[in-house]
Amino acid sequence: MSELRQDPTTREWVIIATERARRPHEFVRDKETPRNYPLRDPKCPFCPGNESETPPEVLRYSKPGTKEWQVRVVPNRFPALSPKGTVSRRTEDSLFRSMDGFGVHEVIVESPLHNVSIATMGYSDVELVLHAYRERFNALKVNPNLKYITIFKNYGETAGTSLVHPHSQLIATPVASHEAKRKRDTSAIFEDDTGSCLYCHLIHTELMMRKRIVEVTDDFVVFHPFASRSPFETWIAPILHQPSFALAPEDKIPALARVLRDTLKAIATVLKDPDYNLVLHTSPTDDEYDHYYDWHIRIIPRLTTVAGFEMGSGIYISTALPENTAAFMREQISASRRVKNAAGAQALTGA
Numbered sequence: 001m002s003e004l005r006q007d008p009t010t011r012e013w014v015i016i017a018t019e020r021a022r023r024p025h026e027f028v029r030d031k032e033t034p035r036n037y038p039l040r041d042p043k044c045p046f047c048p049g050n051e052s053e054t055p056p057e058v059l060r061y062s063k064p065g066t067k068e069w070q071v072r073v074v075p076n077r078f079p080a081l082s083p084k085g086t087v088s089r090r091t092e093d094s095l096f097r098s099m100d101g102f103g104v105h106e107v108i109v110e111s112p113l114h115n116v117s118i119a120t121m122g123y124s125d126v127e128l129v130l131h132a133y134r135e136r137f138n139a140l141k142v143n144p145n146l147k148y149i150t151i152f153k154n155y156g157e158t159a160g161t162s163l164v165h166p167h168s169q170l171i172a173t174p175v176a177s178h179e180a181k182r183k184r185d186t187s188a189i190f191e192d193d194t195g196s197c198l199y200c201h202l203i204h205t206e207l208m209m210r211k212r213i214v215e216v217t218d219d220f221v222v223f224h225p226f227a228s229r230s231p232f233e234t235w236i237a238p239i240l241h242q243p244s245f246a247l248a249p250e251d252k253i254p255a256l257a258r259v260l261r262d263t264l265k266a267i268a269t270v271l272k273d274p275d276y277n278l279v280l281h282t283s284p285t286d287d288e289y290d291h292y293y294d295w296h297i298r299i300i301p302r303l304t305t306v307a308g309f310e311m312g313s314g315i316y317i318s319t320a321l322p323e324n325t326a327a328f329m330r331e332q333i334s335a336s337r338r339v340k341n342a343a344g345a346q347a348l349t350g351a
Helices: 123-140 178-194 198-209 250-270 308-313 322-349
Strands: 003-006 013-016 059-062 069-075 089-092 096-099 104-109 148-155 167-173 213-216 220-223 234-238 276-281 296-301 316-318
Touching (some): 104 123, 178 198, 198 213, 198 220, 213 250, 220 250, 234 250, 250 276, 250 296, 308 316
Parallel strands (some): 013 316
Antiparallel strands (some): 069 104, 089 096, 104 167, 148 167, 213 220, 220 234, 234 296, 276 296
16 A cells, blocks of 8 residues: 655655555666766867856866866856846735845856766865855855755756756745745744754654665765655765754865765666756755754655646655665665675785
């Protein structure tokens, strides 16, 4: 029988359609989507040499002692929102409210190389991307008119990307989304009722139960959430309480770079490089010191299609149990490490 599960962080219900469920290995595609891109594409606006095709950069990390950039952040050439305008609201007939399309829309160009991804980049390169996320977040949060900052990555056509060059995006808005408010309100109510942080309690419980854990490091936990909206939905969260990504300790960024890169590499290896969406969830800019929320990274591989029921009801249907998908990922990661360790031992002995 199918099961309804409630997401403790939003109180939304998800259907785990066990009668229609597929075994984890059935989500592995027959073949990888070919991503045979050149090292540099002369027509790509994000490739080195084409910097004039983007708006003037707002941040650049360069190789020490050179002018060669490693990460660039530029305003989106076709922004969803613009820093021009005001946040004054207009009301028509007391019902229809509107305001200028005020906000910030930026692109984080993650590498000068056209044919890499976070899953194939070196740890130090991923670390620079995360530093860029954090630096731009902290630069924009001081604007009192920007209430919420979303950092996200679309990887692959079905995930919504239009340029293959490795990049993420940042959109800062003058209002927080309904989902962000719901997550904040749910965690605030839990804190009021229990005196503790919902996310800390959630992470502690997942670590204790071990059923949906994919990986644990000294600082971060990777798991498939109890009420996953889609198969292989993956969260990366700090083990210790951290309300805002902007306030994440500087010395933990290298550890986050490792776990993020390794997680995406595992997904790419096990599921044969699927398209995915990545979203950094964090507290609103004026709530970042509140003690009832924890930032986290959510990765959604595009293995299924959202259809009419989900759009009409707001209730998602998943055709895989997160307990099964997490176990499958653990097994595949362990097998991969055994092969790697055996190969390393063989190389050392010269066998």
